[in-house]
Amino acid sequence: MNDGAAYAVSEFNSKGRSLAEATPPGRSEFQRDRDRIIHSGAFRRLEYKTQVFVNHEGDLFRTRLTHSIEVAQIARSIARQLGLNEDLCEAISLAHDLGHTPFGHAGQDALNACMKNHGGFEHNLQSLRVVDLLEERYAEFDGLNLCFETREGILKHCSNDNAAKLGELGQRFLQNQRPSLEAQVANLADEIAYNNHDVDDGLRSGLITLEQFDEMPLVADHLHEVRHSYPNLPERRVVHETVRRMINTLVTDLIRQSETNIKLQQPDTLEEVHRAPTLIAYSAEVSKQQKILKKFLRTNLYQHYRVRRMSAKAQRIINDLFAIFMSDQYLLPPQFQQQAAIDHARAVSDYIAGMTDRYAIREHQRLFSVSEE
Numbered sequence: 001m002n003d004g005a006a007y008a009v010s011e012f013n014s015k016g017r018s019l020a021e022a023t024p025p026g027r028s029e030f031q032r033d034r035d036r037i038i039h040s041g042a043f044r045r046l047e048y049k050t051q052v053f054v055n056h057e058g059d060l061f062r063t064r065l066t067h068s069i070e071v072a073q074i075a076r077s078i079a080r081q082l083g084l085n086e087d088l089c090e091a092i093s094l095a096h097d098l099g100h101t102p103f104g105h106a107g108q109d110a111l112n113a114c115m116k117n118h119g120g121f122e123h124n125l126q127s128l129r130v131v132d133l134l135e136e137r138y139a140e141f142d143g144l145n146l147c148f149e150t151r152e153g154i155l156k157h158c159s160n161d162n163a164a165k166l167g168e169l170g171q172r173f174l175q176n177q178r179p180s181l182e183a184q185v186a187n188l189a190d191e192i193a194y195n196n197h198d199v200d201d202g203l204r205s206g207l208i209t210l211e212q213f214d215e216m217p218l219v220a221d222h223l224h225e226v227r228h229s230y231p232n233l234p235e236r237r238v239v240h241e242t243v244r245r246m247i248n249t250l251v252t253d254l255i256r257q258s259e260t261n262i263k264l265q266q267p268d269t270l271e272e273v274h275r276a277p278t279l280i281a282y283s284a285e286v287s288k289q290q291k292i293l294k295k296f297l298r299t300n301l302y303q304h305y306r307v308r309r310m311s312a313k314a315q316r317i318i319n320d321l322f323a324i325f326m327s328d329q330y331l332l333p334p335q336f337q338q339q340a341a342i343d344h345a346r347a348v349s350d351y352i353a354g355m356t357d358r359y360a361i362r363e364h365q366r367l368f369s370v371s372e373e
């Protein structure tokens with residue numbers, strides 16, 4: 001157990017689990033949450049879900065699994081230095097993408113469009129649904145029965161309509177309060193991880209080039225310094241060395257600025273954290289630089305015609321699968337048919353959201369290809 005600061009989440013100020021369970025011997029409640037997440041089926045499926053590049057495009061690209069592990073690593077480093085609950089940060093980080101559809105954001109947008117008249121689809125809410133309901137691993141309850149603070153951290157965004165249906169967990173959205181500092185850390189660790197690994201993966205794919213970063217604030221200084229210090233370093237190592245330094249700059253800046261914010265605000269309890277403004281943040285300068293990098297990646301990588309082609313194909317697969325399962329619920333695997341009798345669209349959405357990229361492609365072939373059995 002972490003003996004963190006007064007503003008950190010601990011087992012003493014935790015709101016606990018929906019269903020009370022005996023305290024685990026030898027590990028903290030939040031370590032137990034992390035362990036439950038790692039042993040879930042949804043966690044294993046992250047290995048075959050797209051981050052930006054579809055899984056079969058190459059073995060070295062990040063998947064949602066390796067992304068989540070990188071997020072956890074960054075979040076834990078930050079948490080340790082700020083005296084926050086590392087185990088909770090790790091649990092939130094490992095679970096934050098469990099509800100993602102196959103094919104990354106293209107998949108999520110397509111499923112959301114399909115679900116437009118059936119309550120919509122939000123991947124954050126779906127992650128919560130996975131840990132609260134969809135995992136079937138325990139004799140006594142559905143889901144993983146995680147601690148309130150882990151669930152709160154997983155639910156990063158939520159519309160007010162959905163928040164109103166979530167009881168205590170939805171209150172902070174309705175009352176415009178902040179989540180725990182651990183949740184705030186995991187949120188920014190996610191951003192640090194994907195911005196940096198997307199630079200790395202983008203360069204590896206050849207869709208973007210190092211020259212494009214020559215004048216970009218967050219990248220250029222490190223890039224020039226690396227080139228100057230190691231003039232004969234092979235290109236790949238220049239990339240790794242640069243990205244490594246970028247992560248370090250972001251993490252260091254985030255810790256420094258957050259320490260200042262915490263000192264100014266001096267929250268003594270979790271309640272005060274919830275009422276305070278967001279305290280985990282970059283300095284104004286680094287925040288600006290980070291936004292420039294994000295914008296660059298959006299324009300040059302995520303909207304690259306080759307990524308868009310893959311996204312278009314992904315959207316068609318999701319649309320086709322949704323349409324055919326909505327046309328006949330008896331095409332669904334038996335375990336989804338019971339749920340379909342109660343809420344047909346949500347059962348289809350849960351089935352599709354749980355698919356890996358390759359499973360969705362195969363399922364599409366099984367249902368639409370005449371040459372398949």
Ligand code: MG
Nearest residue numbers: 067096097190
């Ligand atoms: Mg993420």
